[in-house]
Amino acid sequence: MKIALVHDYLKEYGGAERVLETLHEIWPEAPVYTLVYLPKFLGPHRERLKNWRIKSLLPGWLPLIDKLMSPLRLLAPISFSRLDLTGYDLVIVSATGAYNPNLIKTKTGSHLCYCHTPPRYLYGFPTAREWKKYWWFRIPAEIANHFLRLIDFHSAQKVDFYIANSKNTAQRIEKFYRKKAVVIYPPVDLPVQRAKGKEQREKYFLAGGRITRAKRMDLAIEACNQLKLPLKVFGRTFAGYGEELKKMARLAEDGESRRTGPTIEFLGEVTDERKAELMAGCQAFIFCNLEEDFGIMPVEVQACGRPVISLRQGGLKESLAEGKTGEFFNEPTVESLVQVLKNFDPKKYKKEDCFAQAKKFSKERFKREIKEFVEKK
Secondary structure, three states: OOOOEEEEEEEOOHHHHHHHHHHHHHHHOEEEEEEEEHHHHHHHHHHHHOOOOOEEEEOOEEEEEEEEOOHHHHHHHHHHHOOEEOOOOEEEEOOOOOOOHHHEOOOOOEEEEEEEEOHHHHOOOOOOOOOOHHHHHHHEEEHHHHHHHHHHHHHHHHHOOOEOOHHHHHHHHHHHHHEEEEEOOOOOOOHHHOOOOOOOOOOOOOEEEEEOOOHOHHHHHHHHHHHOOOEEEEEEOOOOOOOHHHHHHEEEEEEHHHOOOOOOOEEEEEHHHHHHHHHHHOEEEEEEEOOOOOOOOHHHHHOOOOOOEEEEEHHHHHHOOOOEEHHHHEEHHHHHHHHHHHHHHHHHOOOHHHHHHHOEEEEHHHHHHHHHHHOOO
């Protein structure tokens, strides 16, 4: 079959991009269409994409385009609706919830969407930026979002088959789009994670990922500060999300040395190899994301044989075995997290249980289920 892949945009590298990368591994000859491609912002991950056939709808050299990702939501529907892919037998859209890539033109019965989430900013879920903060912006934004919701619903009806990354996302698809979705959990590269693992735990806790408002890493920082627990935080901010880094800096005692309190260390962006080492050596990974769609990183931690302490929301209720591979705290507050940390005993959790839980989300399983789905349709 002649296959094309479509992705909202390529400027960050997270769970959605790992899914796209795995889809590209299945169909390496498939071109990747995206609204904008900005490799310089992909950090150490840019090498992964260097041999891809990436076709950007907007040129990356446009002035300040890296700072216009949110305003581009108004232009994205026009750009994607003009993308004619009727020459392909199958088009697979990896929809991150940023734009409306399903507006593309395809053949009847050839449009498959792997949905990470419907746009969070349109349906009341926490987002990276607190766009309702200023009344003078909130009013026009609400008006724009009304029309964007209409466009989003219209684009969703063009999809022939939906695949959701979790039951949590499948429920959102049915609620907002009136569409049924098959659940195929995203992939985690288990052999790589385990190969880089350590046998011996160290004393620190770990938090990390994209440093944005909805990730609530401040909860982990403040809770560990309060209990004087060692915490390592990795990750980076992206253009337009600098406020979250400033918030973390305000918690810091010495911003120059990138330290946050006497027991907390901010590491910045790390390579996959270093991330696996950090995960394998920690007491537990603290995950405070609000209404997470699925959450690949906690599965990666379990693949390293370590437990996760997570907020009881979103897709983590599907990937974490409470009492066996980690624990939940119930409210997005420092007090709720502190209570769990006070009673946390890392010796309770067996590496074998963590490995077994993570195996349910292996890359091999993902590839097999995706190919089976495509062959049946």
